[in-house]
Amino acid sequence: MKRPILIHPDPRLKKVCTPVSDLSDDLRQLADDMLETMYDAPGIGLAAPQVGVTRRLIVLDCVKDEGEAPRPLVMFNPDVVASSDETNTYEEGCLSIPDQYAEVTRPKLVDVRWIDRNGNEQNETFDGLWATCVQHEIDHLNGKLFIDYLGAMRRQMITRRMQKLKREQARA
Numbered sequence: 001m002k003r004p005i006l007i008h009p010d011p012r013l014k015k016v017c018t019p020v021s022d023l024s025d026d027l028r029q030l031a032d033d034m035l036e037t038m039y040d041a042p043g044i045g046l047a048a049p050q051v052g053v054t055r056r057l058i059v060l061d062c063v064k065d066e067g068e069a070p071r072p073l074v075m076f077n078p079d080v081v082a083s084s085d086e087t088n089t090y091e092e093g094c095l096s097i098p099d100q101y102a103e104v105t106r107p108k109l110v111d112v113r114w115i116d117r118n119g120n121e122q123n124e125t126f127d128g129l130w131a132t133c134v135q136h137e138i139d140h141l142n143g144k145l146f147i148d149y150l151g152a153m154r155r156q157m158i159t160r161r162m163q164k165l166k167r168e169q170a171r172a
């Protein structure tokens with residue numbers, strides 16, 4: 001089932017999310033719903049607070065080639081355990097900040113540890129777009145958005161645009 005995506009600014013997007021201790025069917029359903037919502041948007045990553053659930057859960061799939069098989073990843077309690085000094089700059093966007101893009105510099109490589117959909121611990125090194133995406137999504141779990149990496153003027157400009165968008169949506 002698709003879930004509505006919260007638009008910035010929203011207090012739920014600023015919260016530090018709580019870890020998942022027991023993998024219930026409800027949480028697995030939430031992960032499946034988030035994947036459906038992400039693919040439908042379409043997007044390459046989504047964090048639970050973006051659908052109003054302040055728990056440490058993200059989903060992502062950065063496969064871009066049409067011919068390549070999809071790789072949906074579900075991560076409970078994801079953590080960056082190591083990151084490279086070398087950095088990468090990507091133009092980032094966010095499903096909670098529609099149609100706004102900005103360059104953000106982050107570590108190029110990250111080692112991430114997480115609990116998968118079956119409750120097993122996983123560990124993988126991500127590079128390129130995958131690394132940027134997983135860091136962007138983990139930031140959401142700590143109440144941080146990609147616009148928090150920008151200067152105050154730019155951030156305020158984007159926030160005002162989103163406030164206007166939300167007013168228009170409320171009227172529609």
Ligand SMILES: [Zn+2]
Pocket residue numbers: 093094095096136137140
């Ligand atoms: Zn985002």
